[in-house]
Amino acid sequence: MRKHFLLFIFFAFILASCGKFEKIRKLTDEKKKYAAAIEYYKKGEYDKAGILFEEILPSLTGTDQQELVTFYQAYCDYHTGNFEMASFRFKRFAETFARSEYVEEAVYMSAYALFKNSPSYNLDQSGTLSAINELQSFINNNPDSKFRTEASDLIKDLRKKLERKAYEKAKLYHKTSPFNIASLKSSVIEIANFQKDYPDSEFSEELYYLKVVSQYDLAVSTIETKQLERYKDVVKFYQELIDKYPESSYLKKAEKLYDISMKASDRLAKLEEEYRKAREKEKSNTTKVGAAENQK
Missing domain, CATH: 1.25.40.10 (Tetratricopeptide repeat domain)
Structure with missing residues (x-):
């Protein structure tokens, strides 16, 4: 009985949350929508924050909020596992807001998202090569970056994957x-x-x-x-x-x-x-x- 009651409370909470979110999406007051999106983001509800950021960004063009929302939106994609889109958004952010205080982090995160999107060693490794190229480019262009050591370690991990791929390929010919x-x-x-x-x-x-x-x-x-x-x-x-x-x-x-x-x-x-x-x-x-x- 207690278990059923807890399940009822859980689903009731989910329905209430969804209902609240849908009401926010229908708001015509962009300031309230922006505030809600930031709140969702800070609470780690990146899927909801990302949806709201996507909806309000067109109205923020030329405003002080545009830069931050664009940056946060890329992180929403990253945190929800949409690494390819995250990489694209971080890169576009760096190009659009070249003087931003977040630009170095955005360039690094664009490469890091490609690292996260790198496939298993037994699949095609073109994505791994792209990640290596982007990380190496970041290191070359930002030799004093706080992300330099981490970027170097990521390249080593990716090269290990290429090494394993080459090893398995060589063994495959021998085995079969x-x-x-x-x-x-x-x-x-x-x-x-x-x-x-x-x-x-x-x-x-x-x-x-x-x-x-x-x-x-x-x-x-x-x-x-x-x-x-x-x-x-x-x-x-x-x-x-x-x-x-x-x-x-x-x-x-x-x-x-x-x-x-x-x-x-x-x-x-x-x-x-x-x-x-x-x-x-x-x-x-x-x-x-x-x-x-x-x-x-």
Whole structure:
């Protein structure tokens, strides 16, 4: 019974609040509407404040209140999770009110809203790149800003997301196609790109090893005429692994592939040498036959 009574009180309060808000929206007195919007904003009811700010802004053009309401409206979007619009509004505020005391904060918040809107690492990262560019631009243009350190930390977080994306992409090629030559080539290429872009990554050791594995699988899967070069690359990638991580936990596994590749390289090199000698002998015999025919 008590639970039902409390629910009744709660819904009655909600209905009363909604009714009050709708009455405020219908006010023709812009000053009262403005005061109500500011009150909602200070109480943290950003959805209601944002609606009222949107409605009264056209009538505030050229007034002292226009700047503050425009700034608060951007924050309403931010606090209600509409980060893309918040970024747009903060940026427009900075352009419109270039001499405002809030302009530096607005520029930073425009970039910060993009940071908040950055997608998960497994999605398209164009939004993450945009956030990095905006934050870096803010730092470059405001080297003494109180937001500089925070902006730098945000860039590091975003780059970590790009790093994770690149790591998962490199692993995906390796995981899904153990005998698909095109995917194995892509795996090696993606790992090489990762190593270049993120040389000190926490994922680096694992990918150094997976590069050996992918190259070995590529060598095994390819036609014999291309195997020697690809086995040699396995040996090279193994050397890169042990040079960078001499105590690697992947060392024993990688060493097995190295040993197999060394033996395969020796065997294939001997075969190539035998083929070369056979071709030279055949060529020499053909030349002698031709010379003999010419003498007749």
